[in-house]
Amino acid sequence: xxxxxxQIWTRIVxxxxxxxxxxxxxxxxxLYSLSFRILNDRWESEEVVQDVLxxxxxxxxxxxxKKGKLHSWLLTLVRNRSIDRYxxxxxxxxxxxxxxxxxxxxPDLGATNAxxxxxxxxxxxxxxxxxxxxxxxxxxxxxxxxxxxxSHSEIADATGLSxxxxxxxxxxxxxxxxxxxxxxx
Amino acid sequence: xxxxxxTALDYCLGILPGHEVVEFEALIAKDxxxxxAYTNALDDLGLIGQSSPEVNLxxxxxxxxxxxxxxxxxxxxxxxxxxxxxxxxxxxRYSGGGASVDLLDIRDTIKRSAVENIxxxxxxxxxxxxxxxxxxxxxxxxxxxxxxxxxxxxxxIPLASQIPLQNDYWANGKNGDLSSFSLKRVLLTSxxxxxxxxxxxxxxxxxxxxxxxxxxxxxxxLKIMRSCFGDLDKPRLSKDEEIRHHGTxxxxxxxxxxNHTFVNQISKASLGHFxxxxxxxxxxxxxxxxxxxxxLANLLATLSSDKNFQINLYKDKIPDVSLAVITAPTIDSxxxxxxxxxxxxEEISGEINQFSALVQxxxxxxxxxxxxxxxxxxxxSGLVGCERVDQSTSLWFSWPxxxxxxxxxxxxETSNPDS
Numbered sequence: 001x002x003x004x005x006x007q008i009w010t011r012i013v014x015x016x017x018x019x020x021x022x023x024x025x026x027x028x029x030x031l032y033s034l035s036f037r038i039l040n041d042r043w044e045s046e047e048v049v050q051d052v053l054x055x056x057x058x059x060x061x062x063x064x065x066k067k068g069k070l071h072s073w074l075l076t077l078v079r080n081r082s083i084d085r086y087x088x089x090x091x092x093x094x095x096x097x098x099x100x101x102x103x104x105x106x107p108d109l110g111a112t113n114a115x116x117x118x119x120x121x122x123x124x125x126x127x128x129x130x131x132x133x134x135x136x137x138x139x140x141x142x143x144x145x146x147x148x149x150x151s152h153s154e155i156a157d158a159t160g161l162s163x164x165x166x167x168x169x170x171x172x173x174x175x176x177x178x179x180x181x182x183x184x185x
Numbered sequence: 186x187x188x189x190x191x192t193a194l195d196y197c198l199g200i201l202p203g204h205e206v207v208e209f210e211a212l213i214a215k216d217x218x219x220x221x222a223y224t225n226a227l228d229d230l231g232l233i234g235q236s237s238p239e240v241n242l243x244x245x246x247x248x249x250x251x252x253x254x255x256x257x258x259x260x261x262x263x264x265x266x267x268x269x270x271x272x273x274x275x276x277x278r279y280s281g282g283g284a285s286v287d288l289l290d291i292r293d294t295i296k297r298s299a300v301e302n303i304x305x306x307x308x309x310x311x312x313x314x315x316x317x318x319x320x321x322x323x324x325x326x327x328x329x330x331x332x333x334x335x336x337x338x339x340x341x342i343p344l345a346s347q348i349p350l351q352n353d354y355w356a357n358g359k360n361g362d363l364s365s366f367s368l369k370r371v372l373l374t375s376x377x378x379x380x381x382x383x384x385x386x387x388x389x390x391x392x393x394x395x396x397x398x399x400x401x402x403x404x405x406x407l408k409i410m411r412s413c414f415g416d417l418d419k420p421r422l423s424k425d426e427e428i429r430h431h432g433t434x435x436x437x438x439x440x441x442x443x444n445h446t447f448v449n450q451i452s453k454a455s456l457g458h459f460x461x462x463x464x465x466x467x468x469x470x471x472x473x474x475x476x477x478x479x480x481l482a483n484l485l486a487t488l489s490s491d492k493n494f495q496i497n498l499y500k501d502k503i504p505d506v507s508l509a510v511i512t513a514p515t516i517d518s519x520x521x522x523x524x525x526x527x528x529x530x531e532e533i534s535g536e537i538n539q540f541s542a543l544v545q546x547x548x549x550x551x552x553x554x555x556x557x558x559x560x561x562x563x564x565x566s567g568l569v570g571c572e573r574v575d576q577s578t579s580l581w582f583s584w585p586x587x588x589x590x591x592x593x594x595x596x597x598e599t600s601n602p603d604s
Contacts, residue, residue, distance in 0.1 A: 017254030024250050029242055030235055037237040041316030043400055046246055047438045054253045054437070068224030072231035079234055080199050124235055131236035146233045151200045171191060174229040181232060 002026050005070030013060045020057055027071055030124070031078045038082040038147050039089075048081050083149035130180040138173040145170050189219055193226035241322070243393045249442045256456050262497045262510050264579050268567040271504040272555045278585050279554040281470025282426065285415040290364040300371060304410050304417055306335055307403050310383075314400040321400075323393050325386065332387040366549050367413035369542050374479035375406045381446045394444075401439035405475050412472035425468035430587070432463050433498050435471075436478065440496055447483035448539075450492060452513070454482065457497040463587045464498070464507055474509075474584055477550050480543040481511045481580045487540075488523060488578075489513035506568070506583045515578040523578055527564065527571040544569075547582050554585055 002008070002023070011019035028049065035045035052074060056063065067073050131139065137159075144150045144158065145166075155166045195201040196209050212219040291297040313328045314320055320328040379402035385391045386399065411422045440454045465471040478496070485494040494513035502508050515523070526544040545560075552563040563569055568583035 015254075017251065020254050021247070021251055024247055028247065028250070029239060030237075032242055032246075033237040033240045034234045036240045039316075042240075042243070042321040043316035043397055043438075045240075045316070046243065046397075047434070049246070050250055050253075050438060050441070051434055053250050057253045066220065068227040069231075072224070072227040075231040075234040076197055076227055079230070083199065124239070127232055127236040128238070131233065142233060145198060145200075146230060149199065152195075167191060171194065174194065174233070177232050178229055 002069070002071040006065050009060065009063060009065070009070050012057060020053065023056075023070075024053065027074060030071075031074060034075060035078050035082040038079070038086055038149075044085055045082070048078055048085065052077050052081060079146065087149060126181060127177075130177050133180060134173055134176060138169055138176070141166060141169045142173045189222035190226065193219070193222040194230070196223065197226045197230050243397070245394050245442070252442050252455065256459070262457055262495070262512050262574070262579060263499065263502055263508075264510065264570060264572045264574070264581055266567055266570055266572055267508070267581075268503055271506065272566060272568060272583075276556070278466075278588070279470070279556075280466040281412060281473050282467075283553045284363065284367055284370065284413055284473055284550065285469075286364045286367050286413070287416045288414050289416070291368060296368060300368070300410070300414065300417070303371070303376070304407065307379075307407050307410075309335065310399070310403055311407075314396050314403060316400070318396075320396045321393065325389075325391070325396070328386060328396065329389065332383065366546060370476050370546050371406075371410050371413050373539060373542060373546070374409060374476040374483070375402050377447050377483065378402055378445050378479075379406055381451070398443055401443075405439075405472070405479070408468055408472040409476050412469040422469070425472070427468075428466055429468065430463035431465045431468070431471040431474075433459050433461060436464075436475075436496070436498065440478075440482075445482055445486045445494075447487045449487055450489075452486040452489050452492040452494055454486075455493060455495045457495045457510075457512075459498050460500045460507075462500070464584065466587060473550055473554075477547045477582050477584075478509055478511070480547050481509070481582065484523060484526075484540060484543055485511055485513035485515075485578065485580065488515055488519045490516050490519070490576075500586055503568075503583060505586050505588070507586045508581055508583050510579055510581040512574070512577050512579045514576050520573055520578045523580070524571045524573075527569070551582050551584070555583070 008019045008023050012023070031049050031052065032045050035048040036042065039045055039048070055077075056074070063070060063073055131142075134142070141155055141159070141161075144155050145152075150158070152163055152166045152170075155161070156163045159166070161169075192201065192205070192209055196206065201209060209219070209223075213223050288297055288300065291300065310331070312318060313331050318328070319326070379399065382391065382395050382399045382402065385395055407421075408425060411418055411425055415422060437456060437459055441456055443454045444451050445454055446452070465474050482494065482496070491514050494511060497510040497512070499508040499510065500506075523540075526541045548560050548563050548569055551557075551569050552560060555563075555566070555568060557563045557566065570581055572579045572581075
């Protein structure tokens with residue numbers, strides 16, 4: 001992961017274009033993969049990554065180390081912009097059927113590159129394992145919340161769970177993920 | 186407020202109610218516990234994000250992103266001949282659709298069926314070049330199979346040159362023959378480049394970046410066609426007519442480092458100054474704006490002396506007007522040739538060729554957008570123009586700016602061209 005995010009950001013603030021290249025080399029694939037998982041569309045995912053990195057270059061002060069780690073901040077930005085696009089697309093096509101949402105939360109394996117799926121990064125591999133090791137219901141709720149942008153009440157409606165259960169499962173899922181990852185490390 | 190960790194998670198997931206967002210942001214600024222909860226939530230959610238399966242990136246994406254840093258965001262390309270005051274119109278803002286005629290207005294049945302065939306071909310092509318197609322991930326077999334099954338691309342430029350632009354259009358206003366402009370717009374703006382890249386892919390020479398280019402050109406071609414011919418595809422046109430803001434980022438995405446061609450040579454587009462924000466209010470308006478950008482880009486892509494041209498978008502250089510400036514290095518004789526196209530039609534010597542048709546299309550569109558009654562007034566206004574700057578030619582057109590009060594509605598994004 002990006003160990004020197006603060007340094008790279010400082011160099012971007014000073015207009016050093018090589019820093020943008022370094023950032024792309026470390027994070028480009030991760031940001032793109034996240035956006036693709038949400039949108040399942042290469043051109044839209046490219047646009048999201050371009051938009052986010054271009055915003056950081058043009059307005060680097062939008063971030064500050066006080067806002068946490070640079071990569072976490074960028075991942076959230078990419079996730080939120082991708083979700084906005086996903087919702088906008090759903091609105092236009094009038095398809096907000098929850099069944100379909102659940103169906104689409106499964107990654108499009110046909111579009112992945114087998115070579116790229118190799119264990120390029122131990123940490124990412126550990127994360128994927130950690131996510132898969134969560135109980136199915138917790139995975140589904142995290143997927144609906146994080147990758148499809150559903151609100152707690154929408155998830156409650158879709159799954160028949162109470163609002164409180166949805167919230168607690170999201171929290172517990174996130175905490176469990178963090179714990180599993182720290183054990184794996 | 187709920188417990189901090191839950192609030193921070195909801196905030197990062199974008200599902201915190203509006204009033205709580207304000208409250209939480211204020212808390213982050215002053216309460217170290219809230220700051221820690223926020224950064225922890227960002228990290229925790231980042232873990233989920235990183236669990237996504239890896240997808241291979243297009244090889245040119247890195248360079249395209251690095252071009253961000255090369256963008257010249259200065260205002261060096263602003264033409265000196267721009268008007269200093271707002272155009273003399275203060276009615277309702279033009280939001281597109283004024284170029285529309287019916288297919289039946291094309292009296293020549295061969296040309297009419299050519300338009301229908303182009304549209305159907307592009308609709309059929311769309312799924313093969315979309316961002317979820319096999320071709321977008323580098324597997325071109327299905328796309329090539331499809332391309333080999335459709336009739337060869339129409340020879341649009343020879344076809345367009347057979348269509349005289351009715352110079353009496355301006356004299357007769359709405360009684361003039363707008364269909365000739367619509368036909369030229371359909372055949373001469375995005376279609377030449379689209380045909381080139383389709384041919385490239387058909388011949389097996391293309392790659393992912395060409396598939397991407399075909400996708401964007403195809404989407405624009407379809408929208409331009411619907412905006413020109415109201416009865417071509419009414420269901421999709423009705424979607425195009427809904428209020429949905431189109432931002433400059435849409436132009437940035439498709440032009441960034443894109444190869445482009447009209448006739449004879451392929452040039453590369455770069456981006457200079459780009460303001461952030463909406464430029465048009467509806468798809469039909471965006472189609473018209475787009476066709477103006479294509480028209481000027483077609484000219485300079487062909488006549489650029491180093492096969493490069495730059496697109497710049499400004500607002501506030503002229504009150505209430507957004508400005509598109511396209512610049513390319515040109516040799517003196519080519520600049521003279523281009524600048525003559527920006528004279529009033531009666532001053533253009535010889536036959537109206539495809540280059541002057543491109544300029545006429547822009548003049549007609551901008552004239553409509555600002556409610557001018559004749560082409561001479563559009564040229565006199567300075568809202569469309571051509572200027573020599575050092576060894577380059579700058580071409581520009583103006584468009585009514587979207588005032589803050591109008592900035593409501595959904596935001597358009599890249600979508601399947603037929604949606």
